[in-house]
Amino acid sequence: VERILSHTACADLSVIPVIDSTNQYLLDRVGQLPSGAVCVAEYQQAGRGRRGRQWLSPFGSNLYLSMYWRLEAGMAAAMGLSLVVGVAIAEALQSLGADGIRVKWPNDLYYQDKKLAGILVEMTGQAGDAAHLVIGMGLNIAMPEQEGESIEQGWTNLTQACDTLPGRNQLAATLIAKLAQTLTDYEEKGLDGFIERWNRLDNFLNRPVKLLMGPRVVEGIARGINNQGALLLETEEGLVPYIGGEISLRGC
Numbered sequence: 208v209e210r211i212l213s214h215t216a217c218a219d220l221s222v223i224p225v226i227d228s229t230n231q232y233l234l235d236r237v238g239q240l241p242s243g244a245v246c247v248a249e250y251q252q253a254g255r256g257r258r259g260r261q262w263l264s265p266f267g268s269n270l271y272l273s274m275y276w277r278l279e280a281g282m283a284a285a286m287g288l289s290l291v292v293g294v295a296i297a298e299a300l301q302s303l304g305a306d307g308i309r310v311k312w313p314n315d316l317y318y319q320d321k322k323l324a325g326i327l328v329e330m331t332g333q334a335g336d337a338a339h340l341v342i343g344m345g346l347n348i349a350m351p352e353q354e355g356e357s358i359e360q361g362w363t364n365l366t367q368a369c370d371t372l373p374g375r376n377q378l379a380a381t382l383i384a385k386l387a388q389t390l391t392d393y394e395e396k397g398l399d400g401f402i403e404r405w406n407r408l409d410n411f412l413n414r415p416v417k418l419l420m421g422p423r424v425v426e427g428i429a430r431g432i433n434n435q436g437a438l439l440l441e442t443e444e445g446l447v448p449y450i451g452g453e454i455s456l457r458g459c
């Protein structure tokens with residue numbers, strides 16, 4: 208791997224065939240990277256998902272991509288960021304001919320009620336300083352059935368959503384450009400400019416849902432997000448906002 212790295216790694220784009228985790232690769236290099244630096248891999252030996260789960264990362268069939276972003280406004284401004292990233296991915300895929308891509312709060316991409324991609328935002332930084340974010344996405348493109356057998360929830364592939372599947376280079380390039388533009392917009396304008404876009408893409412808008420919070424389960428009708436990025440759930444007590452604690456924080 209070291210030999211491959213010396214050929215393929217540069218400051219802002221690292222294409223690495225085999226890696227532990229593209230998120231970890233960027234987190235390990237936070238001080239040396241410009242905003243927008245990307246790591247893409249063919250295979251992750253220790254791909255990770257939210258809540259400490261494993262992210263199944265078979266060779267060659269999916270996209271594993273992470274981007275570093277230095278958020279000058281600090282950690283508090285990172286709230287809602289994964290929602291914005293979901294919008295960016297859905298719109299990027301749409302621009303490549305994939306119809307019917309949806310977002311699921313707080314940070315999954317769905318197609319026909321099944322998971323197509325997941326987003327993991329990890330962050331380091333000190334209170335009062337710029338936040339160092341690593342935004343990772345795992346996109347199922349053509350995951351073989353037998354590889355995905357162990358995945359608990361329903362999942363699907365981009366092949367299902369496209370008449371003509373874009374090449375992986377084109378896919379990566381489009382996602383990278385859209386993500387960088389979206390993060391720049393988010394830094395300038397915050398979440399406000401994205402709420403309507405997110406709600407329009409919401410897979411569960413106006414549908415009954417359950418929120419699982421450890422042993423607690425709350426049921427209601429999903430009514431989109433508010434300007435804090437909280438999910439609005441209509442319950443017997445009225446419209447209740449729920450904030451998702453999805454961003455992991457690490458000390459420098």
Ligand code: BTN
Nearest residue numbers: 228230254255256257325343345
């Ligand atoms: C989830 O839905 O649980 C989030 C999954 C995020 C997976 C991606 S794959 C690229 C990047 N590297 C990782 O180790 N994880 C993210």
